[in-house]
Amino acid sequence: MSTPAPTFPAPGTVRPDDGRPLPAVPYATREEVRAAIERARAAQPAWAATPLAQRQAAMLALGRIILERRAEILEILNAETGRSPLECLVSEVIGTLDFARSANKVAAAALATEKVPLSMLDHPGKRAYIEALPHGVVGIIAPWNYPLINFYKHLFPALLAGNGVVLKPSESCPRTGAWLAARCADVLPKDLVQVVQGAGDVGAALLTEGIDSITFTGSVATGRKVSALAGERLVPCTAELGGKDAAIVLADCDLGRTVAGIVYWSIHNAGQNCASVERVYVEAAIADAFVQRCVAAVGKLRVAPQEGIADIGPLHTAPQLWLVEQHVADAVQRGATVLVGGTRTGSGWGYAPTVLDGCTHDMRVIREETFGPVLAIVRVKDAEEAVRLTNDSGYGLNGSVWTKDVARGEALARRLHVGVSLVNNHAIPAIMPEMPWTGVRGTGPGVANSRHAYPAYVRRRGVLVDSNRQPDPWWFPADANLAAFADAVVQRSIGSMVGALLKLLPLLGKRQKAIREFGGG
Numbered sequence: 001m002s003t004p005a006p007t008f009p010a011p012g013t014v015r016p017d018d019g020r021p022l023p024a025v026p027y028a029t030r031e032e033v034r035a036a037i038e039r040a041r042a043a044q045p046a047w048a049a050t051p052l053a054q055r056q057a058a059m060l061a062l063g064r065i066i067l068e069r070r071a072e073i074l075e076i077l078n079a080e081t082g083r084s085p086l087e088c089l090v091s092e093v094i095g096t097l098d099f100a101r102s103a104n105k106v107a108a109a110a111l112a113t114e115k116v117p118l119s120m121l122d123h124p125g126k127r128a129y130i131e132a133l134p135h136g137v138v139g140i141i142a143p144w145n146y147p148l149i150n151f152y153k154h155l156f157p158a159l160l161a162g163n164g165v166v167l168k169p170s171e172s173c174p175r176t177g178a179w180l181a182a183r184c185a186d187v188l189p190k191d192l193v194q195v196v197q198g199a200g201d202v203g204a205a206l207l208t209e210g211i212d213s214i215t216f217t218g219s220v221a222t223g224r225k226v227s228a229l230a231g232e233r234l235v236p237c238t239a240e241l242g243g244k245d246a247a248i249v250l251a252d253c254d255l256g257r258t259v260a261g262i263v264y265w266s267i268h269n270a271g272q273n274c275a276s277v278e279r280v281y282v283e284a285a286i287a288d289a290f291v292q293r294c295v296a297a298v299g300k301l302r303v304a305p306q307e308g309i310a311d312i313g314p315l316h317t318a319p320q321l322w323l324v325e326q327h328v329a330d331a332v333q334r335g336a337t338v339l340v341g342g343t344r345t346g347s348g349w350g351y352a353p354t355v356l357d358g359c360t361h362d363m364r365v366i367r368e369e370t371f372g373p374v375l376a377i378v379r380v381k382d383a384e385e386a387v388r389l390t391n392d393s394g395y396g397l398n399g400s401v402w403t404k405d406v407a408r409g410e411a412l413a414r415r416l417h418v419g420v421s422l423v424n425n426h427a428i429p430a431i432m433p434e435m436p437w438t439g440v441r442g443t444g445p446g447v448a449n450s451r452h453a454y455p456a457y458v459r460r461r462g463v464l465v466d467s468n469r470q471p472d473p474w475w476f477p478a479d480a481n482l483a484a485f486a487d488a489v490v491q492r493s494i495g496s497m498v499g500a501l502l503k504l505l506p507l508l509g510k511r512q513k514a515i516r517e518f519g520g521g
């Protein structure tokens with residue numbers, strides 16, 4: 001039973017690392033949202049008409065200016081997330097230009113016009129192709145856990161597809177989105193990228209004020225609301241929601257590397273990663289050794305603020321800190337043991353990296369998205385039990401298997417009901433523009449990255465050009481020759497081609513003559 005939530009400070013007004021105040025950022029009105037969409041829409045047609053190579057060059061310029069002016073964004077990210085500048089650099093900024101380069105390659109394939117192969121026998125004189133057209137103006141609604149990456153994973157492909165964009169940062173980290181919009185203004189056509197600040201009502205206003213497509217990253221509850229409103233308005237929507245990722249540790253794993261990898265992917269960004277390892281299923285045979293090493297490793301981690309160098313930051317919001325404490329308390333109440341951590345750090349919304357042993361399937365820390373620096377360990381008999389428990393979840397983003405027997409690991413990982421299966425690693429496809437980032441169940445069907453994410457940015461148009469001077473044999477009038485023609489077509493499909501063709505050709509001439517007469521000769 002969870003206790004009622006206390007009152008929290010207004011989002012985005014307190015530094016997570018030390019509690020110092022941050023100036024409030026005004027929220028947009030509905031009219032301002034509409035105006036922002038219209039400004040982007042006015043700039044979009046000229047942008048869509050520029051050659052793809054020019055748009056690709058602009059993406060490199062955007063990636064470059066973000067890196068060149070990284071000191072500014074690191075200071076903003078440090079203030080809004082409480083992470084050390086080094087952690088902000090490594091987790092969100094360092095890969096920007098490489099991401100743009102890869103996004104350019106994915107775009108070249110995803111936006112290429114596809115020629116449709118047609119049988120000249122069935123479709124004489126016809127040619128057809130499928131082209132990709134921008135939706136118009138794409139809205140990007142982002143959460144607070146990665147205030148920059150959660151924008152540019154959609155921003156680059158949406159722009160490459162020829163769209164205008166409206167950014168809607170989380171109310172907890174408005175300044176990062178504002179800075180990103182300013183960098184877009186430095187290198188892109190005026191007004192092409194807009195930013196609107198505010199909370200849920202401003203996010204909802206994007207949909208009611210005319211956006212042409214929406215991409216959403218955030219909680220399951222809000223993802224459902226956004227998807228429902230988009231559905232009502234028949235606006236394309238891709239929603240990437242929460243996760244409850246599991247890592248399965250087999251007895252034959254490389255223990256040192258496995259402990260280091262799982263501690264990283266569980267505690268990275270203070271666990272505030274939709275694909276953080278939230279549950280570890282370890283085979284009983286090595287459980288004691290695994291737990292001891294995890295405790296030793298997690299006990300060494302430093303939480304910002306620590307003279308510019310720290311392994312992780314605090315929780316980014318007060319509600320998140322409170323939720324993590326609720327989950328840990330529930331686990332302890334149900335029999336789990338806190339082996340390290342389990343308390344606030346005493347600075348800002350810092351929470352000590354925590355290892356829970358003896359977790360069971362009924363605990364909130366195993367069933368619900370904790371989204372905090374908590375490594376919850378469940379001891380299992382064998383791999384089969386681990387797979388069963390992993391799949392018994394309301395989420396399905398990543399799932400990983402850690403073993404020296406890679407072939408067995410791959411077979412087990414592909415039995416997990418998830419969007420991304422991994423062996424001996426976790427979560428890294430999130431920064432690979434070529435790999436689809438997607439999930440099942442409560443994680444939502446949305447896709448980020450890869451050409452499979454492109455329905456959020458483009459619609460497909462089919463084009464068919466008919467240069468055949470003869471009418472199609474199926475047109476009016478229906479007559480005895482049509483019946484004979486249809487029978488010969490069936491014979492051709494199920495029987496001998498040659499026999500059927502000998503019947504078809506004379507009938508074809510009769511049909512074409514009758515149809516021309518029907519049309520007046």
Ligand code: TXE
Pocket residue numbers: 141142143144145168169170171198199200201202203204217218219220222223225226240241242243273274320323369370371
């Ligand atoms: O998410 P929200 P929050 C999970 C994590 C966390 C929980 C809440 O478990 O505890 O979500 O985080 C905008 N129409 N994740 O509160 O509410 C909102 O302004 C349109 C997982 O940040 O989903 C913000 O910009 N927009 C996730 C964005 O949606 C609306 C990362 C996300 O807010 C809206 C973050 C509405 N009705 C949190 N209501 C992940 N998958 O990585 C809110 N918003």
